[in-house]
Amino acid sequence: MKRYLFLLFFLSAKILFGAETKVYLDSSFLKIQIGKGLNYFSTAKGQLQIEQIRDAKNLPWKVSADNLLILTENDYENDLWISFKILNQSSQVQSLILELNNSLINHVEYYLVSNNKILRSNICGDAYAFWFRPIAYRNPSYPILLSNNDSVRVFMKFDLGGRKIHIPLTLYREEAFLEHAVDKELDLGFYYGILALISVLFFYLFYLIKDRAFLYFAYYMGLHTLLQLGISGVASARLWPNFPYWADRSIAILMSLSIAAGLEFVIEFIGKVNFKKWQLRSIQVFQYMALFIVLLCFGTEYTYYIGVWVLYKIIPLFYFGMFLIAMVFYIRKYLPARIFILAFFAAIVSISGILYSTYGRIHENVFTNNMVVYGEMFKCILLGFALLDRLRIFKEEKELAQLQVIQQLSELNTYKENVNNELEEKVNQKSRELIEKQNEVNRALIYGEEKERKRVAQELHDGMGSLLSTLRLNAESIDLSTKNLNKQEAQAYQNVLEMIDMACTELRNISHNMLPAEIELFGLIPTLKGLVRKINDNGNTQFVLDVFDMDWEMDKQLELNVYRILLELVNNVIKHAKSKQATIQIMRGENLISLIVADEGVGFDMITQKNGIGLFNLKSRTEALNGKISIDSTIGKGTTVIIQIPINTYE
Numbered sequence: 001m002k003r004y005l006f007l008l009f010f011l012s013a014k015i016l017f018g019a020e021t022k023v024y025l026d027s028s029f030l031k032i033q034i035g036k037g038l039n040y041f042s043t044a045k046g047q048l049q050i051e052q053i054r055d056a057k058n059l060p061w062k063v064s065a066d067n068l069l070i071l072t073e074n075d076y077e078n079d080l081w082i083s084f085k086i087l088n089q090s091s092q093v094q095s096l097i098l099e100l101n102n103s104l105i106n107h108v109e110y111y112l113v114s115n116n117k118i119l120r121s122n123i124c125g126d127a128y129a130f131w132f133r134p135i136a137y138r139n140p141s142y143p144i145l146l147s148n149n150d151s152v153r154v155f156m157k158f159d160l161g162g163r164k165i166h167i168p169l170t171l172y173r174e175e176a177f178l179e180h181a182v183d184k185e186l187d188l189g190f191y192y193g194i195l196a197l198i199s200v201l202f203f204y205l206f207y208l209i210k211d212r213a214f215l216y217f218a219y220y221m222g223l224h225t226l227l228q229l230g231i232s233g234v235a236s237a238r239l240w241p242n243f244p245y246w247a248d249r250s251i252a253i254l255m256s257l258s259i260a261a262g263l264e265f266v267i268e269f270i271g272k273v274n275f276k277k278w279q280l281r282s283i284q285v286f287q288y289m290a291l292f293i294v295l296l297c298f299g300t301e302y303t304y305y306i307g308v309w310v311l312y313k314i315i316p317l318f319y320f321g322m323f324l325i326a327m328v329f330y331i332r333k334y335l336p337a338r339i340f341i342l343a344f345f346a347a348i349v350s351i352s353g354i355l356y357s358t359y360g361r362i363h364e365n366v367f368t369n370n371m372v373v374y375g376e377m378f379k380c381i382l383l384g385f386a387l388l389d390r391l392r393i394f395k396e397e398k399e400l401a402q403l404q405v406i407q408q409l410s411e412l413n414t415y416k417e418n419v420n421n422e423l424e425e426k427v428n429q430k431s432r433e434l435i436e437k438q439n440e441v442n443r444a445l446i447y448g449e450e451k452e453r454k455r456v457a458q459e460l461h462d463g464m465g466s467l468l469s470t471l472r473l474n475a476e477s478i479d480l481s482t483k484n485l486n487k488q489e490a491q492a493y494q495n496v497l498e499m500i501d502m503a504c505t506e507l508r509n510i511s512h513n514m515l516p517a518e519i520e521l522f523g524l525i526p527t528l529k530g531l532v533r534k535i536n537d538n539g540n541t542q543f544v545l546d547v548f549d550m551d552w553e554m555d556k557q558l559e560l561n562v563y564r565i566l567l568e569l570v571n572n573v574i575k576h577a578k579s580k581q582a583t584i585q586i587m588r589g590e591n592l593i594s595l596i597v598a599d600e601g602v603g604f605d606m607i608t609q610k611n612g613i614g615l616f617n618l619k620s621r622t623e624a625l626n627g628k629i630s631i632d633s634t635i636g637k638g639t640t641v642i643i644q645i646p647i648n649t650y651e
Contacts, residue, residue: 021084036064040061048081050118081156086152088147095174111155129244195228203215206218217269256293260287262318270334293311322344326340343385350372523559528566541599583599588647600637622645625646
């Protein structure tokens with residue numbers, strides 16, 4: 001019975017006062033994770049110092065039952081003390097490194113004790129400059145040198161300042177620590193390099209594309225990269241080693257700013273017009289809350305603790321909220337959200353990795369284990385792909401819209417062309433009708449003119465011609481021998497007879513010009529030959545008549561019109577050209593007659609004389625016959641007139 005009572009007392013004492021944790025080292029030792037069986041207890045802030053802890057016998061030590069010491073909120077409001085003993089059982093000197101794989105602790109005190117004597121001590125953490133650390137490494141690390149069969153005790157005091165206490169302690173042989181540090185730094189360097197590369201790349205893409213979604217994603221990635229550098233301790237070691245105030249508060253500030261930038265990126269990615277008002281306002285509330293946390297972090301220590309507490313509650317809501325937004329818009333057929341869903345699913349995996357590391361007592365920094373790191377990296381890469389996919393989809397939609405607009409414009413242009421063609425055809429038809437009417441009027445005028453010429457010529461021939469002939473006969477019937485006319489009177493009588501002859505000749509010429517009888521009797525070509533012969537016998541200009549393919553029966557009205565045109569051209573050459581030689585050509589082409597009159601005379605300025613009366617009459621007569629006239633004249637080089645008259649007008 002006494003034996004059982006003693007055993008019960010021993011177990012109760014062990015539970016109440018704890019048992020000292022001992023770490024045994026042998027010759028094969030490389031590393032040991034210190035967690036299970038670790039001695040710890042919490043006390044009011046500043047209540048106990050190392051001398052009291054070292055010498056006290058009856059402290060309320062507890063024993064950690066897990067491989068990792070994680071304390072609840074009620075515990076971390078006080079100072080936390082831990083203790084364990086290291087024993088070197090090997091026959092060689094052990095050069096050791098003790099690493100605290102948590103870079104987010106504000107204040108950690110380290111004491112190495114042997115035979116109740118403090119051999120070494122150190123105070124470091126985010127609240128102190130980086131050079132306070134005994135080893136220039138991103139995580140607090142402490143060198144320990146143990147002789148063979150030697151032992152030391154390690155005491156550590158923590159003040160996390162509003163954050164969960166998470167203490168993954170690992171004792172390394174020095175060469176094992178160096179290998180571990182190099183491997184981890186390479187992994188993190190690759191991780192941060194990818195994040196920085198994405199940030200720079202999308203800043204450049206924004207410069208090229210001017211899409212604000214690219215800008216806010218680049219901001220988000222830049223802040224996220226700095227945040228990850230701060231969480232792992234790389235930023236404290238490399239970027240701001242001597243700014244403890246910023247090192248202490250930068251994580252919460254950068255995390256809040258990255259949430260605000262990430263939310264703005266989501267708004268730009270989806271598009272404000274696609275959100276309902278309440279959805280947009282809900283996102284903006286989270287943005288304002290994140291920015292308010294930034295203000296709290298720059299305040300007093302108390303407001304900073306409040307800001308951190310609120311931030312820890314917002315982070316899961318941010319990631320799950322983004323995932324739900326992507327799901328909602330994908331269901332609403334917003335195609336760019338498909339990769340966005342995968343990205344925030346990777347983010348949820350990363351958050352799950354943190355929770356799993358915390359509550360699963362994984363002996364590693366919860367923010368730098370591979371599950372979290374690669375989850376974040378894939379999230380960022382997938383977000384970049386989602387943004388590029390959005391650009392591609394928008395480009396295809398824009399090209400499709402442009403094609404539709406082009407097609408619509410093409411159809412509209414085709415319709416306009418058809419309408420214009422119809423209108424043009426109608427205008428042309430009306431113009432042709434008007435021209436035809438005008439030509440009919442002109443032909444009627446020409447016909448009337450010819451009819452009037454014929455009437456006048458007939459009257460002159462029948463009336464005035466007969467009168468002059470009678471006058472000539474009467475004058476000749478006078479017997480001058482009985483009149484005793486003197487020489488002057490006889491000469492006057494002879495002049496009267498000659499003037500009567502001249503009047504008869506002129507009358508015949510006028511009648512002939514007004515109504516050339518030769519055309520009725522012999523046709524156009526013989527008449528023209530006779531005209532040329534008379535002109536060449538009596539004039540200064542010698543004409544050459546060339547006739548081609550004119551051995552066919554021509555309409556008399558057409559012959560008369562052609563004669564009138566050529567007569568007008570010949571008279572113009574005689575009166576104005578002052579040319580010694582001229583050419584008249586008449587030929588038949590396909591369905592038309594071509595008339596060419598060319599001289600080598602003085603020519604004229606076509607600009608100043610294009611509207612002369614002679615030219616106007618020629619054009620009017622030609623157009624009345626549905627013909628075309630072309631005049632080419634150069635001063636000093638002569639004039640060429642080409643007229644083409646369709647034959648079918650008279651068929």
